[in-house]
Amino acid sequence: MAPEVLPKPRMRGLLARRLRNHMAVAFVLSLGVAALYKKAYADFYRNYDVMKDFEEMRKAGIFQSVK
Amino acid sequence: MAHAAQVGLQDATSPIMEELITFHDHALMIIFLISFLVLYALFLTLTTKLTNTNISDAQEMETVWTILPAIILVLIALPSLRILYMTDEVNDPSLTIKSIGHQWYWTYEYTDYGGLIFNSYMLPPLFLEPGDLRLLDVDNRVVLPIEAPIRMMITSQDVLHSWAVPTLGLKTDAIPGRLNQTTFTATRPGVYYGQCSEICGANHSFMPIVLELIPLKIFEMGPVFTL
Numbered sequence: 698m699a700p701e702v703l704p705k706p707r708m709r710g711l712l713a714r715r716l717r718n719h720m721a722v723a724f725v726l727s728l729g730v731a732a733l734y735k736k737a738y739a740d741f742y743r744n745y746d747v748m749k750d751f752e753e754m755r756k757a758g759i760f761q762s763v764k
Numbered sequence: 765m766a767h768a769a770q771v772g773l774q775d776a777t778s779p780i781m782e783e784l785i786t787f788h789d790h791a792l793m794i795i796f797l798i799s800f801l802v803l804y805a806l807f808l809t810l811t812t813k814l815t816n817t818n819i820s821d822a823q824e825m826e827t828v829w830t831i832l833p834a835i836i837l838v839l840i841a842l843p844s845l846r847i848l849y850m851t852d853e854v855n856d857p858s859l860t861i862k863s864i865g866h867q868w869y870w871t872y873e874y875t876d877y878g879g880l881i882f883n884s885y886m887l888p889p890l891f892l893e894p895g896d897l898r899l900l901d902v903d904n905r906v907v908l909p910i911e912a913p914i915r916m917m918i919t920s921q922d923v924l925h926s927w928a929v930p931t932l933g934l935k936t937d938a939i940p941g942r943l944n945q946t947t948f949t950a951t952r953p954g955v956y957y958g959q960c961s962e963i964c965g966a967n968h969s970f971m972p973i974v975l976e977l978i979p980l981k982i983f984e985m986g987p988v989f990t991l
Contacts, residue, residue: 751953751979759955762907
């Protein structure tokens with residue numbers, strides 16, 4: 698009986714395939730990081746109260762023009 | 765101002781600076797990707813016993829590493845040009861302030877609604893009050909409103925200087941005989957610092973810039989003109 702022949706394994710381009718896959722995942726992850734920064738600024742300004750912040754700074758005495 | 769050992773950009777106080785920070789993150793991400801790729805390829809080359817004696821004729825690889833860098837450069841150039849044109853948008857400034865560089869202090873002129881002109885010298889260390897910042901605080905700060913577009917006209921009386929405030933994303937050269945213009949809109953009140961950014965002599969490091977940004981309705985009550 699003929700011995701069972703396994704399918705020929707992938708012998709070339711292993712590194713290229715590995716790099717391609719890793720780079721694709723890293724690229725997608727890094728896009729997520731940039732989006733997080735924009736979200737952080739958007740969240741800060743959404744409920745930002747200018748006058749409240751200003752009054753806290755004024756009471757702390759950092760301004761010269763208004764005491 | 766920057767805190768000790770700070771390496772990153774200061775938090776943004778204007779929309780343009782927010783865009784610049786996002787762009788910086790984008791460019792840095794690309795740099796990290798390329799560096800990781802190169803270091804990983806180097807690591808793999810150094811840690812294998814396999815050899816290859818036929819390393820000529822790699823047309824596919826050559827094509828990839830020509831096209832891919834071109835694409836990466838386009839991905840960097842497009843947001844960069846977008847921000848460049850954004851800084852030149854016409855936004856009808858509410859207030860124009862002149863900033864004149866001298867050796868080694870700044871003169872500010874508020875001439876829109878009156879004739880306020882004053883010099884801004886760094887506070888010498890002996891004159892510092894508790895809580896003042898050494899080499900950064902000045903005797904007369906530039907008081908400006910927030911949430912209003914402001915135009916700065918910058919020039920110099922003598923040698924080259926540069927008027928820079930990192931948190932607003934501003935740096936404009938002060939050139940004798942030339943009037944440079946920059947505009948900004950601040951989004952948060954506070955006290956913001958900058959330093960002269962063009963070598964101008966012995967005390968180049970000792971002519972800082974201090975902006976005091978206050979809400980528009982407080983500014984309109986005229987604190988600037990009663991200082």
